Amino acid sequence: MTLVGNIFFVLMAAVSLLGAIGTVASRNPIRSAVGLLVTIIGIAGLFLELKAEFMAAIQLIVYAGAVVVLFVFVVMLLGPDASKVPEGPPKGWAARALGGAAMAVFAGIASYLVLDSRPAPVPFPVVHADHGSVELVGRELFTKQLVPFELTTALLIVAVIGAIAVARAHVEKKTKARDERPAPQRFFVGPLHPRDAGHPLPKEHA
Amino acid sequence: MFQSLGTVVEHYVLIAGVIFTLGAIGFLVRRNVLVQLMSIELMLNAVNLALVAFNRAYPGNMTGQIFAFFIIAVAAAEAAVGLAIVLAFYRLKGTVMSDEGDQLKL
Numbered sequence: 400m401t402l403v404g405n406i407f408f409v410l411m412a413a414v415s416l417l418g419a420i421g422t423v424a425s426r427n428p429i430r431s432a433v434g435l436l437v438t439i440i441g442i443a444g445l446f447l448e449l450k451a452e453f454m455a456a457i458q459l460i461v462y463a464g465a466v467v468v469l470f471v472f473v474v475m476l477l478g479p480d481a482s483k484v485p486e487g488p489p490k491g492w493a494a495r496a497l498g499g500a501a502m503a504v505f506a507g508i509a510s511y512l513v514l515d516s517r518p519a520p521v522p523f524p525v526v527h528a529d530h531g532s533v534e535l536v537g538r539e540l541f542t543k544q545l546v547p548f549e550l551t552t553a554l555l556i557v558a559v560i561g562a563i564a565v566a567r568a569h570v571e572k573k574t575k576a577r578d579e580r581p582a583p584q585r586f587f588v589g590p591l592h593p594r595d596a597g598h599p600l601p602k603e604h605a
Numbered sequence: 606m607f608q609s610l611g612t613v614v615e616h617y618v619l620i621a622g623v624i625f626t627l628g629a630i631g632f633l634v635r636r637n638v639l640v641q642l643m644s645i646e647l648m649l650n651a652v653n654l655a656l657v658a659f660n661r662a663y664p665g666n667m668t669g670q671i672f673a674f675f676i677i678a679v680a681a682a683e684a685a686v687g688l689a690i691v692l693a694f695y696r697l698k699g700t701v702m703s704d705e706g707d708q709l710k711l
Contacts, residue, residue, distance in 0.1 A: 412616075419623075422640070445654060524662070551675060562685040565693050
């Protein structure tokens with residue numbers, strides 16, 4: 400690996416880790432969304448380092464282009480309520496703190512085990528130049544993995560319909576009850592039929 | 606122990622593990638549902654990174670990258686449905702704090 404590759408790896412790793420910390424630690428959800436965006440860009444850079452150009456492009460298009468924008472839309476839609484903290488002590492803070500601490504301990508142990516791996520790490524093998532290219536991944540997707548790929552479309556359609564059904568505002572029915580309607584007007588005002596002679600019209604019409 | 610950085614799978618697995626753990630801590634500790642959903646996305650991204658790194662270490666076929674592709678598709682669907690649920694929850698409760706969601710409690 401060249402010096403440039405080393406610098407790129409360290410840069411992208413640092414960017415993704417700092418973005419992840421920003422996502423978790425920010426008080427403002429917009430800043431969390433920006434941290435998620437930074438993490439996604441860093442991971443896309445790591446994908447490039449791993450010779451996975453197609454995955455890097457998909458990562459940027461789908462995550463940075465769609466998912467983060469969706470998050471930002473929802474945060475903007477909720478406005479200041481998105482970061483409003485209710486009064487009173489938070490419920491279950493002890494259990495949450497314990498879970499977070501346990502995950503931190505787990506991260507430490509896992510990092511130690513990965514760095515102390517036996518046997519010694521083996522460098523990546525040399526691969527063909529088009530490893531991870533659009534052509535190779537696309538051929539795999541449309542031949543061997545065709546059925547799961549098509550099922551993904553069904554999943555996305557169902558997800559979109561479900562999202563619309565869940566998020567749609569339930570508008571109240573506009574029809575009023577029967578007795579709230581105004582009484583029907585009498586439009587005919589004029590010489591009365593002999594049959595109605597004994598029953599004159601109300602005063603407002605006469 | 607230290608090879609040239611970024612040329613062994615262990616370095617990527619380390620980064621993926623740390624990002625996954627940060628996502629898990631965020632999901633457990635934060636109360637804002639939006640931030641919790643973002644933490645889930647962090648965890649899915651970390652898994653994607655590990656899958657692609659292992660595919661680079663064992664490049665006989667493209668299974669790791671195909672898996673990561675499907676995970677991205679599922680994550681997009683999950684984000685859409687999750688944010689719709691957040692909006693419905695906000696209409697119901699007027700807040701996005703997850704410990705206010707106790708409708709199923711007897």
